Amino acid sequence: MLLAWIVAIPLWLGGGLAHPSFTWIALAMMITPSIAAVVVASLERKLGGFFADVGMWPVRRPWRFIAAMLLGVLIPVFLILQAVFVGSWIGVFPGDLQNFTILKIVSGEGGIGPYLLDQGGLILVAGLINLLPALGEEVGWRGWLWPRLLPLGQLPAILISGVVWGIWHAPLILLGYNYPLADGAWGVVSMCGMCVVVGAFFGWLRTYSQSVWPAALAHAIFNASAGLVSLFMVMGAMIDTQKASILGWSGWILPGILIAVMLSVRAFREPVKPGLSTNRPVRS
Template identity: 50%
Template sequence: MPLRDRRSVAVFLALAFTLAWLVALPLWFGDGLATPWFPLVAVAVMTTPAIAALVVVFFVERPQHKARTLGLWPLTPARRMFGYAALGIVVPIALVLVALPVGALFGVYPADFVNFSAFRQLLDARAAGADELPISPGALVALQLATLPLAAFVNLLPALGEELGWRGWLLPKLMPLGALPAILISGVVWGAWHAPLILLGYNYPAAAGWLGMTSMIVMCTLVGAVFGWLRLRSGSVWPAALAHAAFNGAAGTFLLFAQAGAPIDTTQATILGWSGWIVPLVLVVVLVATGQFADAGALPRPGPTRTSDAQQ
């Protein structure tokens, strides 16, 4: 990797990690995840990789084609781009959902796929004192599943805040190291970047900090490989952003199928835990074995930097 690119990566990582900690810092001096405005802080943290990428592109590298460098443009060939965008919606939802029966099979996810007892309990708590629900919990579960693809569009902008940095800018910048090293490094970095929230108990509330961080890094590396495949094959950041948005939207579905009153250890169950990593791992192995990461020809070449920068 040229010295110029190493400098850009260092600036990007320093900005992305520092900004994430600065934005999350009020949680550490306040009530942590119990803070009422935690959702706003979490969304703000998600913007920090995009801010870091924009700073590097506009003030450090200054390429001629900035949108192309970030993977925002062009959206051609349209058939390929929209095909991978559709996969970006379907594949993450499938990975999140299939993790649940796999976890149940290994005995680490307390499932209730018939009566939806945990979901019923949640509905009863919310409807306390109100009229009976007009439709059954089973019908509500089906409705929730049917609307999951819409989450890819509802969550798109926050997800783009991350993907513009991780897969939009960083992954192509690491490609001179080789596709697989680039995928692995970007995945590990993505997982480690979550530290300000994970160490407060986000995603892994019952786990020690080191275990939560280790689990998050492994999960992000596997899932990030799928997002990276979408980025490389489509030549665009949009399929990866849709995948990230769909993934986030589907993440809470484990509550629909759980047993009432049974604790869920997310280091073992759901897509966050080891049983949920089995299917993504198999998928990534298949992608590697079939050469899906070997040909990055779909990835647009970044535009040349300004002459004065290229000579530095």
Template identity: 50%
Template sequence: MTPDRRPLALPLAVFLLLAFGLSWLVALPLWLGDGLEDPLFYPLAVAVMATPGIAALAVVFFVERPEHRARELGLWPLRPARRLVGNLALALVVPVALILAALPVGAALGVYPADFVHLSGFREQVSAQMEALGAEEALPPVWVLLAAQLVTVAVGAFLNLLPALGEELGWRGWLLPRLYRFGAVPALLASGVVWGLWHAPLVLLGYNYPGAPGWLGLLMMVGMCVVVGTVFGWLRVRSGSVWPAALAHGAFNAAIGFSFAFARAGETVDTVHATILGWSGWIVPLVLVAVLLATGGFRPAPAEPAAAGEEPGSRA
């Protein structure tokens, strides 16, 4: 990934108008209906995830019109293979590790009601699910169930890959490289702020921060997106590809349930303060980001030369 020096004003304006406008348009039925309780919430939330990708594709195909469109979005080339595979492995591990690390930090700071020994909250969740399904069989040991859930996170990361790619094509595929002309830190901060504000149609309905007023929920979402988006951006920059960022996003979404699995039964988790969504959960990723900044971790990977006839999506 190399910094882009082409004119930015028009492509950026079109991208932001489409990404934000389409997200509000898709979410409008929720505002006119029952909000988070609407039966269409989850299908529409997934549809909203596609809007940054649609915006990026529109800009690349109709505004910028580069020679190698797939390359412009980080979709291609898939080489060097060793670098790509290594970054995909990091994409599976790092988001899960950050989500889990947030919990003992929150517990130590007194903002996360942890039960790491008896897992009473997880037991309560599993029992409620089994009761809803009408199952009466004896449950396996809770640690076995928890280990099984960890395995399903890896599967879920790949199942979430395409919906996550809908976002990552926009944020880390198109936007971040275009902003890198201003330097790594400004680009990562600005793309994270944009990503956070883009969540407004759902966050203002109470999503992710149900106990907070809308303005505070949106402010916290912006903070979380800056912190987590910087980690996703690191994967994009060091790999030269959007695929590790998309897989990391998928793994993040698949593993977010762990934020509540280790809570005490009957306790409410305040996501403004606790879990990776809250300020206490940003401490570990901020330490990681500081280390990466100090060690040059945000220097772009060398670009792979384009081979004739190799790249899909090239213009004739």
């Protein structure tokens, strides 16, 4: 977290989110969790097995890896879109789910279906382009931190990793990033909530595949899909992201139910490492 604040210092010295180098500073911040993980591994004298430790290489379960990579594309889009419908139903998201005015305008004569397919392709391309920056975060969060929290239990791992991830965003959130209407630190609190919910699914991808790459892809696709919500809004409307979209509490309801179900079937449990047995040798 200290590294993130150091990288973000130029934003605080002047310009804030309007700083001309904001994009590059934000990208540099995304690398800091990986740097921290490398430093800790070096101090623990485990740098030699770092790639395997954080799930970068080798691929241990190829078929699960492939399935998780596919889910890494689908899950983030689902998380973002479901928030639109749940928020509209509750009344905190200004959704135009009857006329789809904005969507029809931007689709033009080609129609909504082909336009959304094109957007899906663009999101996939943008996600692949952003995969390495997302990996910079995920090596630290889901690669290094997540497996070390799982022995504490499924729920503690989800909560602690999510809160840590959310607080890490503080240098940007306190400047108004993601939550421009939030007062003081309430934006950071909301970011922690979002990171707990979304991070649970990223953590499951890590556990299921025993690889950090699906979580990194999901992270990249999540960032690339964020703009989808604007297609379903009432034209000219504004949203309070503390309440609406996946950033707000209404967007956490359905994912929270799914997480509760996953917890009940122990979907996040730490996998048994190959070669280990719980059977004790028989002594004669």
